[in-house]
Amino acid sequence: MPMTSVWEVMKLNLPVPVEKAFKQLESCGFCGYLVGGCVRDYLLATPPTDFDMTTDATPAEIIACFAGCRVVETGIRHGTVTVVIEEMAIEITTHRIEGEYSDSRHPDAVTFTRNLADDLARRDFTINAMAYHPQKGLIDLYGGAADLKKKIIRGVGDPHQRMAEDALRMLRGLRFGAVLGFALEAETGTAIRQNCGQLRHISAERIATELNKLICGKNAKAIILEETAVLGVVIPELLPAKNFDQMNPHHCYDVLTHTAVAMETLAPVPRLRWAMLFHDLGKPQTFTRDDAGVGHFKGHSKVSEAMARQRLTDLRISKNTVDQVCLLVKYHDTLIEADKTSVKRWLNRLTEPLFRDLIAIKRGDNLAQAPEYHGRLASLERLAALLDQVIAEKACFALKDLAVNGNDLIGLGIENGAEIGRILKQLLEGVIEEAYQNKKDILIEKAKEMHRC
Structure with a gap:
C-alpha cells in the first residue's frame, strides 16, 4: 500500500476528540502534531490506543487554550499536560530540547522550543520520531517510515x-x-x-x-x-542457561533455547510467560550426570521457583502474580494422573484458572522437548477434557462448594474452631474421593461420626 493512501486512511479515522484538539490549538494560534507511538501504529495499520501530541504552545498556553476542558498537569515540569475531551485523555507536550542525562535516565534540564524538529531530534528510535498533522501530513526527519518497512529498530x-x-x-x-x-x-x-x-x-x-x-x-x-x-x-539467571547442554535424550535444545521455544507456545499472558521463562533456570545449578553420561536435574523445580520468587519480587511484580508464577514453576514437571479425582484435587490446590495455566505450561514444556518424547501431549489433552467435564458437572472441589459449612457444624454443638476446620477438610476429602455424595443430610451424619471420633 503506498504511503499516501495509509495517511488518507489515517486522516479519515482520527477520533473526534483528537480532531477537536487539533482545531482548539489552531483556534488559539498554535500548531499541534500527533507524535510517537500513535503515528507508528497508524503506519502499521494498528488502531492506536493512546494519542500523544506535541505543540509549540507552552504548558501555560496549553492550559489556557483548553480552559473549557478538564486539564491534568501530569508532567508540567517537563511540559506535559493531559487534556480530557469527551472522556478521551490526550497527552499534549510542549516541543522541548533536553540537556545532559547525568543519572542515565532523566534530563538534567528541559528547554521549551517552538521548533518541532528540535523535539523530534531528542526521541529514542526513528519509528517513534515521526509526527503527523492533518493538513501538513507526515513529518519524518529520520526515516522512520522506511525503517518500519524494513522492520528495523x-x-x-x-x-x-x-x-x-x-x-x-x-x-x-x-x-x-x-x-x-x-x-x-x-x-x-x-x-x-x-x-x-x-x-x-x-x-x-x-x-x-x-x-x-x-x-x-x-x-x-x-x-x-x-x-x-x-x-x-x-535477569542474571538467564546467563548460565545460555548454551547449557542438557545431555539428556528428552531434550534437543540447550536450557535457554528450550525455554524460549516453550515460551512461544503460550498465550501472551505475563504470568504464563514468566513461569515458562523461569521453569528450568534452576537446571544449571542442579545438573548431574549418571554413569552413562546422561544429564539429570533433580530438584531443579524448587531451585527455579526460588529464583523466580526472588527476581520477580526484586522487580516489584505484584505479589499475586509472583505467587501464581511460583506455583506454576513448582509443579511444571509434577506428574498428574488423568482421572477425575486427581483433577478435583488439583482444582482444590490451584483453582480452575491456574490449573488450566499449569496444563498449558506442561504442554509447552513437552512441545519444546525432543519430538520423539511428545507422547505426554495425549495425556495432557485427556487431562484438559476431564477438567472441562468436572467443571461442567459443577463438581465439589473446594470448601465453598460443600453442602455444609461452619454454621451447620456449630448447630451440631461443635464450637471449637480448629475442630470445625478439621471436619470440613475431612468432609471435602471424602467428597473429592467420591466416598459419599455432597448432600447436606449425608454430610451432617458424617460430621457427627467424625466429631465422635
Whole structure:
C-alpha cells in the first residue's frame, strides 16, 4: 500500500476528540502534531490506543487554550499536560530540547522550543520520531517510515548517544523488537550491548513494565536468544542457561533455547510467560550426570521457583502474580494422573484458572522437548477434557462448594474452631474421593461420626 493512501486512511479515522484538539490549538494560534507511538501504529495499520501530541504552545498556553476542558498537569515540569475531551485523555507536550542525562535516565534540564524538529531530534528510535498533522501530513526527519518497512529498530542520530542518555531506551529497543517482530539495526544493536550495564541505574518498576511487554511479544524467542547478555543485566539467571547442554535424550535444545521455544507456545499472558521463562533456570545449578553420561536435574523445580520468587519480587511484580508464577514453576514437571479425582484435587490446590495455566505450561514444556518424547501431549489433552467435564458437572472441589459449612457444624454443638476446620477438610476429602455424595443430610451424619471420633 503506498504511503499516501495509509495517511488518507489515517486522516479519515482520527477520533473526534483528537480532531477537536487539533482545531482548539489552531483556534488559539498554535500548531499541534500527533507524535510517537500513535503515528507508528497508524503506519502499521494498528488502531492506536493512546494519542500523544506535541505543540509549540507552552504548558501555560496549553492550559489556557483548553480552559473549557478538564486539564491534568501530569508532567508540567517537563511540559506535559493531559487534556480530557469527551472522556478521551490526550497527552499534549510542549516541543522541548533536553540537556545532559547525568543519572542515565532523566534530563538534567528541559528547554521549551517552538521548533518541532528540535523535539523530534531528542526521541529514542526513528519509528517513534515521526509526527503527523492533518493538513501538513507526515513529518519524518529520520526515516522512520522506511525503517518500519524494513522492520528495523534504529536510534535517532547517534545511537550510542541515545542509549547513554537514557538507559531504559535499551530495554525499549528490545521490547519493540519482540513486540513488532523487528530486528535491531547493526549500530543500534552495538550501542545497546555496549551500554547495557547502565540498566542497573533504572528503577525496578520501569524495568518490569518493559519486560512484561517484551516476554509477551511475538518475537520474544529471538530477542531472548540473541540479546541474552543485555537481558542478563536485569535477569542474571538467564546467563548460565545460555548454551547449557542438557545431555539428556528428552531434550534437543540447550536450557535457554528450550525455554524460549516453550515460551512461544503460550498465550501472551505475563504470568504464563514468566513461569515458562523461569521453569528450568534452576537446571544449571542442579545438573548431574549418571554413569552413562546422561544429564539429570533433580530438584531443579524448587531451585527455579526460588529464583523466580526472588527476581520477580526484586522487580516489584505484584505479589499475586509472583505467587501464581511460583506455583506454576513448582509443579511444571509434577506428574498428574488423568482421572477425575486427581483433577478435583488439583482444582482444590490451584483453582480452575491456574490449573488450566499449569496444563498449558506442561504442554509447552513437552512441545519444546525432543519430538520423539511428545507422547505426554495425549495425556495432557485427556487431562484438559476431564477438567472441562468436572467443571461442567459443577463438581465439589473446594470448601465453598460443600453442602455444609461452619454454621451447620456449630448447630451440631461443635464450637471449637480448629475442630470445625478439621471436619470440613475431612468432609471435602471424602467428597473429592467420591466416598459419599455432597448432600447436606449425608454430610451432617458424617460430621457427627467424625466429631465422635
